[in-house]
Amino acid sequence: MNRILSGVQPTGNLHLGNYLGAIRNWVSMQDSYECLFMLADLHAITVPQEPAALRKSVRETAAAYIACGVNPEKAAIFPQSAISGHAELAWILSCHTPLGWLNRMTQFKEKSGKNKENAPLGLYSYPVLMAADIILYKATHVPVGEDQKQHLELCRDIAGAFNRAYKTEFFPIPEPVILGAATRIMSLRDGTKKMSKSDESDYSRINLTDDTDTIALKFRKAKSDMVEGPITYDETARPEAANLLNIYATLKGITREQAVAEQDGKNFSAFKQSLTDLAVEKLAPITARMRELLATPDYIDQVLAKGVAKAGGTATQTMREVKDLVGFL
Numbered sequence: 001m002n003r004i005l006s007g008v009q010p011t012g013n014l015h016l017g018n019y020l021g022a023i024r025n026w027v028s029m030q031d032s033y034e035c036l037f038m039l040a041d042l043h044a045i046t047v048p049q050e051p052a053a054l055r056k057s058v059r060e061t062a063a064a065y066i067a068c069g070v071n072p073e074k075a076a077i078f079p080q081s082a083i084s085g086h087a088e089l090a091w092i093l094s095c096h097t098p099l100g101w102l103n104r105m106t107q108f109k110e111k112s113g114k115n116k117e118n119a120p121l122g123l124y125s126y127p128v129l130m131a132a133d134i135i136l137y138k139a140t141h142v143p144v145g146e147d148q149k150q151h152l153e154l155c156r157d158i159a160g161a162f163n164r165a166y167k168t169e170f171f172p173i174p175e176p177v178i179l180g181a182a183t184r185i186m187s188l189r190d191g192t193k194k195m196s197k198s199d200e201s202d203y204s205r206i207n208l209t210d211d212t213d214t215i216a217l218k219f220r221k222a223k224s225d226m227v228e229g230p231i232t233y234d235e236t237a238r239p240e241a242a243n244l245l246n247i248y249a250t251l252k253g254i255t256r257e258q259a260v261a262e263q264d265g266k267n268f269s270a271f272k273q274s275l276t277d278l279a280v281e282k283l284a285p286i287t288a289r290m291r292e293l294l295a296t297p298d299y300i301d302q303v304l305a306k307g308v309a310k311a312g313g314t315a316t317q318t319m320r321e322v323k324d325l326v327g328f329l
């Protein structure tokens with residue numbers, strides 16, 4: 001059976017981009033694939049984290065997966081750090097990754113900013129760990145948002161480099177799955193910037209924990225444009241409108257063309273009202289379910305323990321074979 005692996009960094013609230021760009025697609029694939037969904041806590045510490053907040057965030061992110069529809073009876077949900085194979089394999093893969101490949105990663109350039117000399121090594125080698133996450137389970141498909149595409153291409157190159165070095169077809173080359181109109185949800189304050197947890201303005205994103213009034217307020221305050229007349233889809237000329245139409249279409253499960261047709265001549269502000277109603281209808285049950293789950297942390301811990309046991313078996317087997325291929329005694 002084909003296997004998928006994906007994950008989110010447990011660093012605070014999940015937002016609409018994480019849900020529409022990634023988790024929603026995991027849910028749609030979970031009946032046809034064997035699924036592994038991790039909480040990427042090893043990735044989270046590439047930037048400073050407060051220990052208690054990180055621990056809390058791992059449980060919250062697990063609750064969000066389940067509230068969004070990931071079925072813990074089918075999928076393994078687990079913290080990355082609980083399975084030592086991730087870090088172990090990352091080391092071995094780092095010995096097969098030329099620096100030139102890492103130097104091309106745009107996310108490192110963005111995240112390290114001007115002060116590269118002070119950036120931690122982990123932030124730089126982050127994509128190698130991500131490759132390890134995926135191939136540790138010999139995952140065949142990886143559903144993610146557009147921003148992870150470059151990391152997945154690198155993962156394919158690293159898997160190929162390992163196979164060539166040991167003259168084997170041991171690791172399958174994984175396929176990225178970047179699906180739908182919401183592969184890159186933009187900030188509500190600036191249609192040219194990605195919606196992100198790290199944006200200092202909370203008005204730039206819809207968090208999965210936002211209540212109805214907050215969702216309505218954020219969409220009302222979302223940046224509009226000065227174009228008169230009905231809402232239209234044009235990514236270059238009307239990036240904010242295009243973003244909101246992509247959100248609308250994905251939440252409703254229709255194409256962006258259908259979304260434009262459905263809005264039938266409404267102007268920007270009238271469209272925002274339809275979007276708010278739809279978003280509240282779709283997100284309120286997720287928020288409510290998250291609250292219920294967070295009130296039962298023991299249940300979440302049980303789900304995680306089950307996930308670790310399930311994923312751990314596969315990881316141990318892979319690492320045994322990898323060590324044998326590499327020549328460790």
Ligand code: TYM
Nearest residue numbers: 006007008009017018021022040130144145183184185195
């Ligand atoms: P992270 O935590 O930044 O994001 C989690 C998932 O959400 C998607 N995403 C978005 N999609 C659409 N629009 C947006 N504005 C948006 N923002 C985030 C991301 O593409 C991602 O799918 N390195 C990864 C976590 C990771 C991982 C892995 C993923 C670690 N190991 C192995 C897949 C496979 C990350 O930082 O995602």
